[in-house]
Amino acid sequence: MSQTRVAAPGDTVDAVRRDQRASRRGVAKHGKVTPWLFLLPYLVLFIGFVLLPIVLGLWISLHRWDYTLPGKPFVGLENYQDLFDSGSGIYSIFWNSMKATGIFTVASVPLLLVLPLLVALVMNRKFPGRNLFRAVYFAPYVLGVAVVGVLWRYLLDANIGLVNHYLGALGLPGDTAWLTSTPAVWVALVGVTVWWTMGYNSVIYLAALQDIPKELYEAARVDGASRWQQFVNVTFPGLRPVLAFITMITIIASANMFGQSYLMTQGGPGRETRTAIYQIAETGLRNFSMGDAAAMSYVLTAFLMVLSVLVFWLFRERRS
């Protein structure tokens, strides 16, 4: 880490501090208004584009809110009832998209938790070229989903794609329709996402691994712990807080999968890979049924909140 670490303020400050032994007199004095003036620009944005929208979304979801029509009648919970009423037109559209999000999340999250950890464990050791490898693994992440989607649609092309070509060369089936048939399309979307974001999780894991005191490993070795025992008793407990964090952000990211589908499969085949967020955007921002779309986004968020509680409960500190 030392080579990549951002110079800490202490580096320059320490020298100054030596001859400036000012006594600690607590927090600097300031007027009552000053803190709020410092906060003002941020709070304007925060309230206007984060807090207000959260409330406004709820309000919209209680109306039949067609962006293009003048009247926006209040309908109470009707939009929500429709989502749970199998007789309504939107029921199957919504739950198909939730199913797509579910499939993708369930398939991608475990891979995105385990593979980056393995990479981080291999990297958590000093060897020549380590920073280079770390940078290479991280590189796809800086590209953004648009480039990744356009690129992999080409590489996964059933006829002229690189993937099928090399699979064929290895004697494997070389004619899989990666983007137009299930379940291959899920393998493709999950695989591309792992390729794209694995480096991100690896970097977070690696930082956490390096924060585990070396003394703990030494003590474990003195006690005759095997490598596996060291992992279970030292590494894993040391990673727990970060594991909860990574699990959370990975679930949220996977549940918001959009670009891969939009660019590589256009939600197809049929509507198989049209995820919930994709459907919400289409319903609300293409067809302008904003009431329906807002209700959908609240139901999806409710699912995610239940999941978060579950994750934090799973990773809670267990006191023995």
Place this chain on the structure above:
Amino acid sequence: MATTSTDQPGPVDVTTGPAEGGPRRPVRRASDEGAGAARSPWRTAVRYAILVLLALLFISPLVFMIVTSFKTRAGAAGIPPEWIPNPFTTQAYESILSASGTPVLRWFANSLIAALSNAAIVVVTSAMAAYALARMQFRGRGLVFGLIIATLFVPPVILIIPNYLIVGELGWLNTLAAVIVPTAASAFGVFFLRQFFLSIPEELEEAARLDGANPWTIFTRLVLPLSRPALATLGLLALLTNWNDFLWPVYVLFSPELQTLPAGLSTLQSANAVRYDLLMAGAVIASVPVLILFVFLQRFIIEGVSRSGLKG
């Protein structure tokens, strides 16, 4: 919150800090027999083989993207795929740069303006807010900070519909303001910079105050210059995020000439479904700036990302 959040990103002493991976002190190395035995040449070879194979997996698609952008239309669709363009041509670039329906240069300029403005707003507003939250005492501080942190885990999907309406009310639909302003309230930015400010020794600010400096002077003349690396990290991350943002620009920017590069790539793809030479040229144009930033400033970027985990 992670237990590490109190001492990061503090001034870690490079020589004794816990940050490095392998054994360092001679004492440790002597007692490290087990691991020493594991480091036989054979195992080293296997380790490097795995690392190199993995690196190829990550890098070769990018290389192929660049290679294809210099092929002809037929070359890009050729079987078997070739790793050296034959004939080598810049046709694809010339073609997309001159096509009127897909103004790539305009998209490039739009993306640049949007990403730079967004990053500037993120850094300025987060730094000011973070300083108040780190150093000033006032009623409601806990509430404000709590609210900001709570939104770190709010799924962005919930904001799409209402923000579209708000942006519409402001008259910003189909303008760059729509992709610059709404995403500028960065909860991560406030969190990240607050931690950094907390690690600066308070005595410095105290001394400046005794010299008669007011909070604004202390903030701009003392705290900000000391925080340059942290500000650079946050600015870079904001720049990358905005440059790569996809869903929101696709839906709020409709005119071809007003799109950003990611939204434009989607337009390019709809217009040239299987012209992979053109699509790869567009993808290269969208990637080159961020790849260059990454190559030269990767320590800031990777540092920022690893900190985000420590903050969890």
